[in-house]
Amino acid sequence: MALLESGVREEALKAIVRAQTVVIASHIDPDGDALGSSLALALLLQKLGKDIVVYNRDAVPYNYRFMPGTELVTDVLPASCDLLCLLDCSEFARAGDDLMSWRGYQQSLCIDHHLTASVNADINLIYSEACATGELIYELAVILEPGFGLDVAVNIYTAILTDTGSFRYSNSTPSSFAIAGDLVSRGVEPWEITQQVYESQPLERIKLIGLVLKTLRLSDSKLAAAVWVTEEMFAETGTDSEYTDGLVNYPRSIAGVEVAFMAREVGPDEYKFSFRSRGRVNVAALVVDFGGGGHHNAAGCLLKGSLAKLIEQFFALVDEQCKDIRPDD
Template sequence: MVRKIAELIRDNRRFLVAAHGKPDGDALAATLALANALKSMGKEVVAYNQDHPPVDLQFLPGCDALVTTLEAGSRFDVGFILDAGSLDRAGSHLKEHCRLLVNIDHHPYSESFGAVNYVDVRACATGVLVYRILAFMNYTFDLPVATCVYTAILSDTGSFRYSNADREAFEVAGRMIELGVDPWEISSRLYESQPEERLHLLGMALGTLEVSPCGRYASLTVTLDMYQMAGASAEHTDRFVNYPRSIEGVEVALFYRQVDENRFKVGFRSRGRVDVGAIARQLGGGGHHNAAGALVDGSIDLVKQKVSRLLTPVLAAL
């Protein structure tokens, strides 16, 4: 599969690189790693996302060239869709702009929407899959590409704290450091450059903390009213779910984020014993064994009841 992708890169000229909307660290960094590398090979490249990048990721090299719209009639030889799981998460319209699509992903149950589908659920991050492709091509990694690859790995392994932080994650990250990546600088940009609004919102969210009677799952909630009071937005909620996850005895953490009057995005995080991806799929969402999400209609009380009905029997069986 890597060889096929390498041949497509060598044999074509115009490329689109995109990832799922509301990009996280892996999605955006993988996009920019591949886009920057293709540009350095002399290719014509457009890096695209349907949403603007989060503030804490705007330091990534090439981020200023990312576009959120495509010109009508623009055409590309190959469109790379990264970390998406399904084409609609990146934008179903993208297929109209590309002669063929390549799906590069590490999500389980990733849809085979590409002419080429490079999916490895064992990979710690989509950024690692991009690294494998470039390494196969004997690409000489420069600092901008190395910075993006390292950030993708750091982000999706939770700073190397999650179970997906495998040997490859450390080996590739180490190679990027040898090329000049400064781990402290990137960690500082990601985790220690927070806007004041985020902390105001976090204070409100922590006030909603609920721990189940069994002590095995816990949740935080953010509502539209809270955004308004804090002067914040959805992008400021990144990593909020890690707070209930850090409670001793909690197996599954939940983060309820209101997106409309009667709709909530539910984020799931597992310590490893519960496959939250399977639970999210029952709610119409998806994701990994340890990290998943779903959009659920209803009031916050109704949404919590729906989640509890699915989660409680799973935890009781542990």
């Protein structure tokens, strides 16, 4: 535990304590870590008497609406604030155009754990050793309010649970389990959160999964697999992008596949790619030249062009990375 360097941590804590009005923002298409971290910090700061705005360009996905404090999330920025906290991303652009062009804050603080993060804020707590941004929020929470309650604990647990793939991914560490144990001791019910996040899928999502799996393609080496989702699929099933969380894990689960990716149509010939690795290929390095970023095992990027050509391009890149790996290894 104690990932945060004391000097930077103290600088961040001073900025938080000094500020009266705080905007907490995270990346578009928020996941469990972005929301869990944001809401945990928001509830902590509210208890300290701060005026809080939790900003996200996009709505809270259906499977995270159980989290305490979701009513605080808004897509409207205030005129001004003392401190902007950017969580789970360090590039302002990842929070959307409105936040990127907004200059209503006096000081900015970034809290993140992504390897390819570009430092843009005045104060930066960026530690790739953390399993989730939620782990860093936990470290701050035990200093700001050691006796924090169940509402904060649920949000931090959700952040860590989702970013570690239910403690299955390689970023699960002794620290991850120690923090989870402390959160359970504060009243968190693991099954209740697991049920809300993973076991309460709308019928519409199941129909979408059926259409997406029909697009499945494997590279010639069988080491890479791809699926895609289009606006037409969303219209047919009555869904949207919030129903796509985790779909990339279906092709990754195929025996022998080292890297899987999903392309989601976001505009004419424009696609958001989500990559997942089993561990032998660093997908963050794979996408960095395309303006993307993420972790060793999970990364993404936004690209324009022919979908067929983009898929073939990534298949070739993965096969090059995997040239010394045999499908039956």
